[in-house]
Amino acid sequence: MTTSSRSREKIKVAVITGHHPYEVVALQAFLRSLPEIDAYPQNLEDFVTDEGGSRSEYEVVVFYNYHLPTPGNEQFPLGGNVREVLEQLGETDQGIFVLHHAILAYPDWPLWQQIVGSIRMDSTRDVFQDQRVSIQNVASDHPITKGLRAFEMVDETYPASEPGDGSEVLLITDHPESMRTMAWTRTYKNARVFCYQSGHDNVAFNNPSFQTVVARGIQWCARRI
Numbered sequence: 001m002t003t004s005s006r007s008r009e010k011i012k013v014a015v016i017t018g019h020h021p022y023e024v025v026a027l028q029a030f031l032r033s034l035p036e037i038d039a040y041p042q043n044l045e046d047f048v049t050d051e052g053g054s055r056s057e058y059e060v061v062v063f064y065n066y067h068l069p070t071p072g073n074e075q076f077p078l079g080g081n082v083r084e085v086l087e088q089l090g091e092t093d094q095g096i097f098v099l100h101h102a103i104l105a106y107p108d109w110p111l112w113q114q115i116v117g118s119i120r121m122d123s124t125r126d127v128f129q130d131q132r133v134s135i136q137n138v139a140s141d142h143p144i145t146k147g148l149r150a151f152e153m154v155d156e157t158y159p160a161s162e163p164g165d166g167s168e169v170l171l172i173t174d175h176p177e178s179m180r181t182m183a184w185t186r187t188y189k190n191a192r193v194f195c196y197q198s199g200h201d202n203v204a205f206n207n208p209s210f211q212t213v214v215a216r217g218i219q220w221c222a223r224r225i
Helices: 003-008 024-032 044-049 082-086 100-104 110-116 208-221
Strands: 011-017 037-043 060-063 095-099 128-137 151-157 168-172 181-188 191-196
Touching: 011 024, 011 044, 011 208, 024 037, 037 044, 044 082, 060 208, 095 100, 095 110, 095 208, 100 191, 110 181, 110 191, 151 208, 181 208, 191 208
Parallel strands: 011 037, 011 060, 060 095, 095 191
Antiparallel strands: 128 151, 128 168, 168 181, 181 191
């Protein structure tokens, strides 16, 4: 497939869920509203055990899961090993998008910490729901946030650590119950990585600026912009 023909096609995206409740219909409606995205929501187990060879066909994998234990060598009953599959991330230029609670997944797994930039929750504090958060764009020339004006949204916030070395910060907030960095990019092996703290529920999904950031984030991870 040529670059020009690929650019005319929708971006095929796996959206990985699991071990965290979310608004199923609202998320799928949001994903369907993105005109250049062909999204396939699926539980992590389905992603790992898929026999159709689909994993290599996705241009981007969006993680929206919240598994905490570091994957071992356990096999799902139908086959497939989580650790083995996730260790293949970054071997190609398949993009990696880590959304909302997924930035806090696998807290003790060095591989995941390399992907997200060593994000850690403050163990003495909880998450905060329904917060009105003011967002500032500090990377107005980056393809994801180019021309994006400051905006507000109501969402869940995390008092977590800041992303480590190798991270390019795009969006920030001064909300007292949130980590300062809201969105950042990284590189993991051969893959572009985009991490975005926002995205708890339908209120966030319906925010136009959130929609723009997610759509562009997927496009950037897929090397379309």
